[in-house]
Amino acid sequence: xxxxxxxxxxxxxxxxxxxxxxxxxxxxxxxxxxxxxxxxxxxxxxxxxxxxxxxxxxxxxxxxxxxxxxxxxxxxxxxxxxxxxxxxxxxxxxxxxxxxxxxxxxxxxxxxxxxxxxxxxxxxxxxxxxxxxxxxxxxxxxxxxxxxxxxxxxxxxxxxxxxxxxxxxxxxxxxxxxxxxxxxxxxxxxxxxxxxxxxxxxxxxxxxxxxxxxxxxxxxxxxxxxxxxxxxxxxxxxxxxxxxxxxxxxxxxxxxxxxxxxxxxxxxxxxxxxxxxxxxxxxxxxxxxxxxxxxxxxxxxxxxxxxxxxxxxxxxxxxxxxxxxxxxxxxxxxxxxxxxxxxxxxxxxxxxxxxxxxxxxxxxxxxxxxxxxxxxxxxxxxxxxxxxxxxxxxxxxxxxxxxxxxxxxxxxxxxxxxxxxxxxxxxxxxxxxxxxxxxxxxxxxxxxxxxxxxxxxxxxxxxxxxxxxxxxxxxxxxxxxxxxxxxx
Amino acid sequence: xxxxxxxxxxxxxxxxxxxxxxxxxxxxxxxxxxxxxxxxxxxxxxxxxxxxxxxxxxxxxxxxxxxxxxxxxxxxxxxxxxxxxxxxxxxxxxxxxxxxxxxxxxxxxxxxxxxxxxxxxxxxxxxxxxxxxxxxxxxxxxxxxxxxxxxxxxxxxxxxxxxxxxxxxxxxxxxxxxxxxxxxxxxxxxxxxxxxxxxxxxxxxxxxxxxxxxxxxxxxxxxxxxxxxxxxxxxxxxxxxxxxxxxxxxxxxxxxxxxxxxxxxxxxxxxxxxxxxxxxxxxxxxxxxxxxxxxxxxxxxxxxxxxxxxxxxxxxxxxxxxxxxxxxxxxxxxxxxxxxxxxxxxxxxxxxxxxxxxxxxxxxxxxxxxxxxxxxxxxxxxxxxxxxxxxxxxxxxxxxxxxxxxxxxxxxxxxxxxxxxxxxxxxxxxxxxxxxxxxxx
Numbered sequence: 001x002x003x004x005x006x007x008x009x010x011x012x013x014x015x016x017x018x019x020x021x022x023x024x025x026x027x028x029x030x031x032x033x034x035x036x037x038x039x040x041x042x043x044x045x046x047x048x049x050x051x052x053x054x055x056x057x058x059x060x061x062x063x064x065x066x067x068x069x070x071x072x073x074x075x076x077x078x079x080x081x082x083x084x085x086x087x088x089x090x091x092x093x094x095x096x097x098x099x100x101x102x103x104x105x106x107x108x109x110x111x112x113x114x115x116x117x118x119x120x121x122x123x124x125x126x127x128x129x130x131x132x133x134x135x136x137x138x139x140x141x142x143x144x145x146x147x148x149x150x151x152x153x154x155x156x157x158x159x160x161x162x163x164x165x166x167x168x169x170x171x172x173x174x175x176x177x178x179x180x181x182x183x184x185x186x187x188x189x190x191x192x193x194x195x196x197x198x199x200x201x202x203x204x205x206x207x208x209x210x211x212x213x214x215x216x217x218x219x220x221x222x223x224x225x226x227x228x229x230x231x232x233x234x235x236x237x238x239x240x241x242x243x244x245x246x247x248x249x250x251x252x253x254x255x256x257x258x259x260x261x262x263x264x265x266x267x268x269x270x271x272x273x274x275x276x277x278x279x280x281x282x283x284x285x286x287x288x289x290x291x292x293x294x295x296x297x298x299x300x301x302x303x304x305x306x307x308x309x310x311x312x313x314x315x316x317x318x319x320x321x322x323x324x325x326x327x328x329x330x331x332x333x334x335x336x337x338x339x340x341x342x343x344x345x346x347x348x349x350x351x352x353x354x355x356x357x358x359x360x361x362x363x364x365x366x367x368x369x370x371x372x373x374x375x376x377x378x379x380x381x382x383x384x385x386x387x388x389x390x391x392x393x394x395x396x397x398x399x400x401x402x403x404x405x406x407x408x409x410x411x412x413x414x415x416x417x418x419x420x421x422x423x424x425x426x427x428x429x430x431x432x433x434x435x436x437x438x439x440x441x442x443x444x445x446x447x448x449x450x451x452x453x454x455x456x457x458x459x460x461x462x463x464x465x466x467x468x469x470x471x472x473x474x475x476x477x478x479x480x481x482x483x484x485x486x487x488x
Numbered sequence: 489x490x491x492x493x494x495x496x497x498x499x500x501x502x503x504x505x506x507x508x509x510x511x512x513x514x515x516x517x518x519x520x521x522x523x524x525x526x527x528x529x530x531x532x533x534x535x536x537x538x539x540x541x542x543x544x545x546x547x548x549x550x551x552x553x554x555x556x557x558x559x560x561x562x563x564x565x566x567x568x569x570x571x572x573x574x575x576x577x578x579x580x581x582x583x584x585x586x587x588x589x590x591x592x593x594x595x596x597x598x599x600x601x602x603x604x605x606x607x608x609x610x611x612x613x614x615x616x617x618x619x620x621x622x623x624x625x626x627x628x629x630x631x632x633x634x635x636x637x638x639x640x641x642x643x644x645x646x647x648x649x650x651x652x653x654x655x656x657x658x659x660x661x662x663x664x665x666x667x668x669x670x671x672x673x674x675x676x677x678x679x680x681x682x683x684x685x686x687x688x689x690x691x692x693x694x695x696x697x698x699x700x701x702x703x704x705x706x707x708x709x710x711x712x713x714x715x716x717x718x719x720x721x722x723x724x725x726x727x728x729x730x731x732x733x734x735x736x737x738x739x740x741x742x743x744x745x746x747x748x749x750x751x752x753x754x755x756x757x758x759x760x761x762x763x764x765x766x767x768x769x770x771x772x773x774x775x776x777x778x779x780x781x782x783x784x785x786x787x788x789x790x791x792x793x794x795x796x797x798x799x800x801x802x803x804x805x806x807x808x809x810x811x812x813x814x815x816x817x818x819x820x821x822x823x824x825x826x827x828x829x830x831x832x833x834x835x836x837x838x839x840x841x842x843x844x845x846x847x848x849x850x851x852x853x854x855x856x857x858x859x860x861x862x863x864x865x866x867x868x869x870x871x872x873x874x875x876x877x878x879x880x881x882x883x884x885x886x887x888x889x890x891x892x893x894x895x896x897x898x899x900x901x902x903x904x905x906x907x908x909x910x911x912x913x914x915x916x917x918x919x920x921x922x923x924x925x926x927x928x929x
Contacts, residue, residue, distance in 0.1 A: 035789045036590075039598060039827055047831040051732055051839050052846075053866055057703055059734050063605060066830035069567055076571040076595070076824055083591035085576035098581045100491055104534050106573060113545025117555040118758035120548075120891050121882075127547035128757055134544075141527050153617040153760075156800070156810040164657055192800035192810035196628070198661030201805040239516040269523065270512075276521045286813065290491070294572075294817020295592040296582040296777065297615070298759070315653075335653035339558055339620040340758020343815075352541045358531025361492075367511040368492040374514055375502045388516050409588055417584070420801070434492040438502060466587040468790035473586075476782030476794045480771065482611055483601035487781060 036078050039065035040484045082467045083295075084414055090436050090444055092376075094392045094417040094429030095187065095235050097265055097287035102356070105290070105349040114348060118340040122326045129325035132341070133318045135351045136302070142354075142362075143261075143281050144274025145304030149313045153342035155262060158282030158301025159193035159229070161314060164334045165305060166227050166256050166280060167197060168312040172332060175254065177226035183212055185236060185421040187260060190229045199226060206423055210236045210386040217249055225255035232276065233263050233390035235421050235429065237373060247277025256280060256309075261301075264288045265434070266370050266391035269363025279306045289350035300346035366391075368434035372441060376432050379445035381452045385424060392431035394424045395448075399456050401426040406470055407454055409463040411447035490534075551891040552914040553755070556701070556870045556906025558619065558648065558747070561755040562728065562837065563910050564821075565828050568752050572821045582777075582813075586792040587784070593791035596779045596816060599823040606727060607744040608735025609765040613776040615748075615815040618760025620651045622745035623693060623724060624658030625764060625775040625809055629743065630691035630720040631662050632773050632808070638690035638719065640665045644676060646699040646897075664690070674700040674863030674872075678709045685717050695724035695746075696733065700897070701845065701870025701906075702863060703733070711740025727751050727763060727822060729868055732838035742767050751829075752821030761818040772798060775809030777816075837909060841869045844907040848915045849873075852905070855923050862902060873903040881925050888921040890914075 045066035051058045067075075084091070091098040116125050136148040152158040163180065170177050180194035183204045194201050202220050207213040211234065221228070228250045233239045240246065250257050259273040259281035265288045267273075273281045285291055286299035293299065305313065314337055315329035341347070357365065369391045377384050382395040395416075397404045404426075405415035416430035428448075432441055451459065463470065481487060494502065499511075508514055532540060553561070572578070576591065583589035596614040603612035616622040627641050641659065643652065645668040652666065659666050669692075670680035676694055685692065692714040696704040704710075707723065714721035720743060723736040727748035730736075736744045749761040766774060772795065780794030800807040826834060845867045852860040852873055861871035875881055878894045878901050885892050895904045907915060 036594065038594070038601075040601065045831050047835060049732060049835055051835070052842055053703070053732065057705070057734060057866065058732055059738075062731060062831045062835060064602070064831040064834065065827060066832065067827065069565075069828060072824065072827045073567055073571060075827070077574070079591035079595050080571070080574040080576040081591065082594070083576040083580055084585075084588035085578070085580040087575040087579060091581055093581055093584065096581050098579070101579050102491060102534075104538055106578075108538055108541045110569075111542050111545050112550070113542060113548055114757065115561075115755045116548050116757050117553045117561070117755050117891065118559055119555045119557050119893050120551070120553070121886070121893075124551060124886065124891055125548045125757075127545045130547060131541070131544050138527070138529065144523070153621070153815075154811075154813040156812050157617065157621075160657075160810060164660065167660075187812075188800040188802070188804045188807070189810050189812050191804035192807040195805035195807075196658075196661050196810050198663070233516075241516065241518055243521060244518070267517075267523075269527075270515050271517050271521055271523050275523060292578040292817070293581050293813065294578055295580050295589070295596075295820065296816035297813040298617075298815050298818060299813035335656055336620070336650055337654060337657055338758075339618050339650050339654060339760065342617070343759050344757035345759060348541065348545075352537055354529060355532050355540060356534065356537040358529045359526045361531050362527070362529070365492050367514075368494065370514045371494075371499070371502055371506070371511045374506045378505050378507075388514065390514075390516065405585060406587065409585060414588065415585060438494055438498040441502075463587050467590045468587050468788065469785040471586050471784045471790045471792045472782055473792050473794065476780045476792050477797070479782075480778070480794055481781040482597075482778055482794075483604040484598070485601060485604055486610070 036082065038484050039067065039075060042071065043067050089413050090432060090440050091414040092416045092430045092432045092444060094431040095262055097431060097433055098293065099290060099433040100435035101290050101292045102353065105352050108352045109345045109348050114345065126324050129318050131348065131351055133320055133325050135347055136318060138354060139283055139302055140304055143283065143304040144272030145281060146307035147310035147313060148302055148304045149317060150302045150347055151314045151338050151342050152301040152303060153338050154297065154299040155282055155284040155301040156189040156193055157337060158303045159189055160196055161337045162258055162280040162282055162303045163193055163197040163227060165309055165312045168332060168334050169309050170226055177224050179224040180226055181220050181228045183230065185234055185423055186229060186231060187235065187262060190260060210238050211240050212242065212246055214242055214245060217246060221249055221253040221255060225250065225253050227256050227258050229258040229260060231260040231263055233266055236386050236394050237389040237392040238386055239390055243276045262287060263391055266366050268366040269359065270366055280309060285346050285350040290353045291346045291349040298343040298346055300343045365434050372432040372434060372436055376430065376441050376445060380448040382428065382448060392429060394421065395428040395430060396424050397426040397428050399426065399459060401428055403456065403459040404428060404451050406462040407451040407459045408447050410465050411450055413444055413447045551889050552911060552917055553891045554905050554907065554911060554918060555891055555893055556904065557893065559755065559758050560750050560869060560908055561910045562750055562908055564752060564754050564825060567828055568821050568824045571824055572817065577820060578817065583793055586790065590791060593779050595820045595823055597781060597791050599819040600779060602823060602826050603763050603765050606730035606735065607765040608737030609744055610768040611771050611774060612765040613774055613778055615819045616762025616764050616776060617815060618762045619724060619745060619747040620654035622762035622764045623651065624655055626722045626743045626745050627655060627658055627664060627691060629770060629773055629775065631664055633770055634690040634718065634720055638688050639663060640667055640688040641691045641693065642667055642669045642684055642689055643693045644669060644671050644698065646671050648699055674702045674865060675704050676706065676710055678706055681710065682713055685713055685719065687717065689717050689719040691720040691722055693722045693724065697729055697868035700863060700872055701867045703866045703868055705865065708739045715740060728838050728841060731834035748822045749818060752825040753818055761815045761822055773808055774798065776811045776814055840909050842866065844912045845869055845871050848905060848907045851915065851919045852922060858922060869908055870904060870906045872897055873905055875903055878903045881922065884925040885921045890918055890921050
């Protein structure tokens, strides 16, 4: 951290000694209650099931809460108040690219024209097919890819799909390759998706700069290499400057290069995976193109490929003909990875978001995301190794990163991703994204810095202002209670 | 742009702090791979964007749909939209800091509880992508827990190709073979299954309602067969049907999968909410995310993501699945819908899926040239109809603004009809259209 970074004028940002201007407050437990009761604790009604079906097919009884709408509405409103969302304050979780989601996309998603059954004939769903086609072509342009399928329902599902496509391609060329190479800093999904597709995973160490060690890569690739999976910029926020050399090494060995699109928000308008030599990529529409994650989904993970991989894409694909749009199965398709086309509403919202921004707006997204990350990295007093940064950075807490996170909660902001990637000690993986203003970034910096100045023993007692105090995750895992039936 | 906003002054101050003159200077990208071109996308105002997207969507005609086949429309009460669209639910990310995410975690815990109640199984996760990927995960679970010598999964021959195709992709990595067992009169041919099942079978899958819309009458026998061969018994169903049906755990299901998007989600071009529940014995092999109830430092009940050592961000290539983002918001919507219905409401809705299709079949069967349903038995939402030239009937109905489809049933092409609470009143229209065709034939 540079000295300039520490020299700030508190008056400009409105910071206080104990934290910034963040005003988020958690709904607390109501006085006299220990928790918001489960619905079943408000009312449990067991009804005996009466049906025109024979008894042997039906259940005897069904036990569920039986409440009128006002009580249901109050329950979920209360639950929402016990939840931190991005409109409560910033969520700088690294690699998650959480951001403000425009409201108009929800209106577009609610439009009647979305209410189309997937098994309609092509002629009867031209609106759906046109949007699919145009989005597919637009993403191909943004990725520098030749063809795109929109089917995979999440980023990890996109990885799995891309790996299956690569496998089919190698097999069609008479090759049976057994290994997928993944850098140690990569998302855990890369490892899991490769294993799920039946590959052995070869882990690649990082070099001193936090990037791919080219010598190690040369040693790792060979006739067994099916794929190298890379995130660029990587999870440390660093651009792999040797990407062309890396691509050559993989291609010379007959392998394919896979791009994990989780960090694509830092490249819009600036660079395209296809131009860097990537053969396959996935997009995280719910990250880069502002569809709400809804507490962990739904997402959507389309993949783009080079032209000679296009015949292996999932079926159905959409194409434009003289009389409109129709669906077809590519010649050597791997088949399906979802029964229909994944999470349709995420596609509609991504399409609307892209159209709203246009070229300039999308480039501004990446410029702002990158500026915000670098600004925040400059403002915080924790050690920030490596650099220069793109969309995110990983600070090293000189304390237990989990304690730091809980301490930040008491300053009214959501903490970054903690303890990952493991190549940084007590990692605080921080991604402010493009939708945070300077004032909110100053709040975040103030929260980081206030926690950095807090006594570790005091930090271990945090959080104190949240709905629940610190949760004992170890004992929850030792004694799993997964439904209200399992509560005493 | 409205969502990425700094004033010129703020931007200058930030650039000064960082020590560069222009944001472009922050991009550490070699010149050789810089993108010089443009995408060719013109920016639109919010109003113009809405108009453009809605204009495209309007190109699909409004039709009365009787399609079914894995994606079902039910009325979704307004309260579901209003509550689920609250921004604390809609935009919060995965609950990695449970102290500030108690609301969503509790909602997911309640969703898991709902799935447990419906299936009769102890362990339910808080969602898969859709029913096909949930069956795919069940196959992988069977492969892990029945790792002896079995590598064959048996599915009914009537399983739709689009589900089968997803399973083939899931089965590809561990070299699992997917094979079929016969059906007779639209339901499981238990003797035929007994001939197929052997020591290589790691899992037997059966759905109720099945692909012909029939409720399976003898899943006890299927469960026994699976048990006798130490194969996992996986039952497919959905969240509305299970409101009425015997809990699958009662007839020996080890795993229950299916779709819960029948609650909380209207027709949305095939979006799903995969459900996954299993016996407690397989707890540490479960795919996806689990929410558990524990306590906080003050000793109060609190919820948290649990058993994360199974998951990809910790165990990486040894994880029980690659699931990271799931369908959490849809699980929330399903939970709200179920809470709104209550037990009576859910049973009534399910019963309507039984009576609606039965009445429709009765009326269609009364028409000249139509035979409905093709198979005797109890139908749920869907049934097959026999008619000469079913494709011609589909075309004819389309002219009347009605969407129908045909299915290959063995070597015969048949009409499929799906009736739920949302199109029940349009059955009249359907019967008239079919009668018009019959008259002309």
